[in-house]
Amino acid sequence: MTTPRRKAEIFVGAGTDRRFEGPATGDERHMLVAFLGAQRATLELKCAGVAEELSRRSVAPSTLSLLGLVRHLADVERRWFRRVLAGQDAPALFSSADDPDGDFAGALPAAAVVATAWEAWRAEVAFADGFVADAPSLDVEGDDAWRGTVSLRWVLIHMIEEYARHNGHADLLRERIDGAVGV
Numbered sequence: 015m016t017t018p019r020r021k022a023e024i025f026v027g028a029g030t031d032r033r034f035e036g037p038a039t040g041d042e043r044h045m046l047v048a049f050l051g052a053q054r055a056t057l058e059l060k061c062a063g064v065a066e067e068l069s070r071r072s073v074a075p076s077t078l079s080l081l082g083l084v085r086h087l088a089d090v091e092r093r094w095f096r097r098v099l100a101g102q103d104a105p106a107l108f109s110s111a112d113d114p115d116g117d118f119a120g121a122l123p124a125a126a127v128v129a130t131a132w133e134a135w136r137a138e139v140a141f142a143d144g145f146v147a148d149a150p151s152l153d154v155e156g157d158d159a160w161r162g163t164v165s166l167r168w169v170l171i172h173m174i175e176e177y178a179r180h181n182g183h184a185d186l187l188r189e190r191i192d193g194a195v196g197v
Contacts, residue, residue: 054139073190085131
């Protein structure tokens with residue numbers, strides 16, 4: 015007789031998942047960066063192996079798709095790290111005032127759209143990682159029209175929250191696409 019397993023433990027093979035090996039003690043910056051890195055890696059994992067279905071809106075009536083999440087999170091990374099903290103003139107890549115849902119609505123099943131989304135997301139993550147590494151402290155501040163003055167610390171916590179929320183969406187989308195589940 016075999017021991018029953020939880021359904022959610024089958025997504026990644028035992029011993030192969032390194033997402034949650036970050037520090038459990040130590041300084042705040044390293045912990046926050048590790049948690050954010052784990053959440054980013056989770057998004058990539060949820061999108062792996064289903065390139066042709068990344069744009070599938072599989073939880074009707076929602077317009078969410080895995081590709082839409084990648085595009086949305088590229089814009090979110092860009093907003094908080096480039097615009098708010100670095101003070102750059104960096105408009106959103108996939109949405110706008112005229113098309114506020116362009117990140118999701120424009121997630122079309124075309125190879126060029128998929129490639130552009132991943133390139134943008136990776137570029138924004140790289141910028142954010144560099145910004146965090148170069149920041150003298152977590153108390154670096156930026157101004158945001160929505161939140162007012164925010165610190166790098168707040169942005170990192172918010173980004174962890176943002177990814178965690180959307181990774182929950184990615185869980186459901188991926189399970190509907192091919193039945194794959196797991197953390």
